[in-house]
Amino acid sequence: MTRGSLLFGGVITLGALGCGGTEEKKAAITGAADAGSIPPDTATPAIPKVSDFPYEQHLPAGYRLDVAAVQEPAYHGYYNGGCCHGAYSALVKHLADTVGAPFDQLPIDFGKFGGGGIAGYGSICGAVLGGVLVVNMVVAKTAARTAMLTDLMRWYEGTAFPMYVPAANDSTEANVTLDFSAANIAHLQVVPRSHLCHSSVSSWCAARGVAANGGDKLARCSRLTADVAGKVATMINAYLASGTYAAGALDATSSSCMGCHPASSHAKPVAAGMRCDVCHSDKVSHHP
C-alpha cells in the first residue's frame, strides 16, 4: 500500500463513521469557508461519488496499481462469472481496496454480462471489455483514453495467449487435458489476431484440438483474463506516470489497405482501427 493510499484510507474511515452523507458534508465545508467564521478543514474532503467521473481525480498522488495483485483474482474471478467479470472485478476491487471511494461504491458484479464476447455472442473479448470499462473509469484525458483503448485491442490481437500461470489452480478447474504448467504453457499459445471472442476462442481451440465448451477452453480463457487484467493495470500505471499515452501504429498490411480505402473515400471507405487481414484474408493477395 502506498503512502497516498493510506491517507485515502483514513478519509474512508471517517466516512464510514456515518457522520452525515457526502452532500451534507460538502455543504458544511463550503458553508464554513463562505461564512469565514470557521477555518476550512482541508484534511476532510468530501467522499468521492460515483458521479464524480472520471476517477483519476480521486487517485492519491503517485498512485500505482499492483499488477501482480490484480492477476490472480482475475484468474479466479473468471470461474465466478466469466472473462469480463474476472478482469473487471479484479481491477475494481483492487482500486477499491487501495483507493476506496468511489471504486468501493461500484457494483462488483457489473461485468458478468460480458462473458464470451457479451452474453456468449462472440463479440469483443469480455476480458478486454472489462478492461475497457476500467480504463474509461479512470483516465480523464480523452486523447490518452482513446489511445489506451486502441492499444489494448491491438496488443490483444498480437499477443500469444495464454501466458499467466496461477499461484494456485482454481478449485473448480476441471476436465483440463492440456498442460498449462509454467514449463509448458508457451507451447499452448496462439496469437488471436482478432479482438473478438469468437475468433480468438475458435482459432485457439482449433489449433489445440479441443472443444470450445470444455475444460481446456476455460483454462485458457481464465489465464488470458489474468493476462488482460495485468496489461490494463500496467497501461494505467504507464499513463499515471507520464500523463500521456500513445497507441502503437496500425500494422503495415492494414496501413496499405487504408491507402486505397481511407475514411474520406466515397467509393469503399473503411471506418476501423483494427487490422484488416484477419477477416479480409481474400484481399491479402491478388487484390484489387
Added chain:
Amino acid sequence: MTRGSLLFGGVITLGALGCGGTEEKKAAITGAADAGSIPPDTATPAIPKVSDFPYEQHLPAGYRLDVAAVQEPAYHGYYNGGCCHGAYSALVKHLADTVGAPFDQLPIDFGKFGGGGIAGYGSICGAVLGGVLVVNMVVAKTAARTAMLTDLMRWYEGTAFPMYVPAANDSTEANVTLDFSAANIAHLQVVPRSHLCHSSVSSWCAARGVAANGGDKLARCSRLTADVAGKVATMINAYLASGTYAAGALDATSSSCMGCHPASSHAKPVAAGMRCDVCHSDKVSHHP
C-alpha cells in the same frame, strides 16, 4: 410520469434535503426497529445506491420507459459525444428523471469511450454497447439478460437503418448531402448484417457513395443511435411486463454451419451467437 415514479420522486426529495447520508439513514431505521421504541417508518426506505445492483429492484411497480422520450435525446446526444454516449445518456437520463436513484447517481458521460465501435476502433456498434450497459444495469434475471443482449445484437444485424426522423435536426448537423426526411429515409436504409461498427458503417457508406468521415455518416449514425435506444427501451418494457425474455433464433444459414462446427467439436469448434455468413462469405457455397 407513473404513479409509482411520483412516489419515488417523493423519496428522492427527502434525500435531497440533506438529512444524513444513505448509510446513516439505513442505520437509523434499522436501529429504531431493533430498539423497538420507535415504530419503523416503512414509508421512508433508504435511497438506492449504485452498488445495489441490478437496478430492477428499484423500479416502481408497473414502471415502463417512454420510448419516444428516449429517442430524440439519443439522436442529439450523438452529436455531443458519439453513438454510445447518445444511447447510454438518453436511457440513463430518462431512468434518472422518471425513477431517480440510483440512476441519478451515475456519471452521464460514461458512454463517451464507446463511439465508433469503442474509441473509433470499429468493434461493437457503440449505440448497441450503450444499450447493452443499460440492459445489464436494469435486468436482474441472468437468463433474460443474456437473451435480451443476444436479441439486441441479432435485431441490429437484421434491421434496415436508419429509421428515426428527428423532431428537430441537431444544430450541429452539417454537410449532409442525402435526404434524411421522413419521405425519403427508407431509400437510405441498409441492413448492416454485422453488429460491428466497422462493417455497419463501411457497408452503409459504400452503398450510399459517401465518405465514412463526413456529414452523411454522422446523420446516419445519429438516427441509428435513436433507433437503438428506442429498441432497448422497448425491450426493457417487454421484459418488465412479462418478467421473461426469449431471444430470436439464429438464422437458418448459421444454424446449418453449427451442425458441423458445434462448440463441442475438437476439430473446428465455433464459439459464437452471431451469424456466420457475413465474415465467412467464402463458406456459403462450395463448402466444405
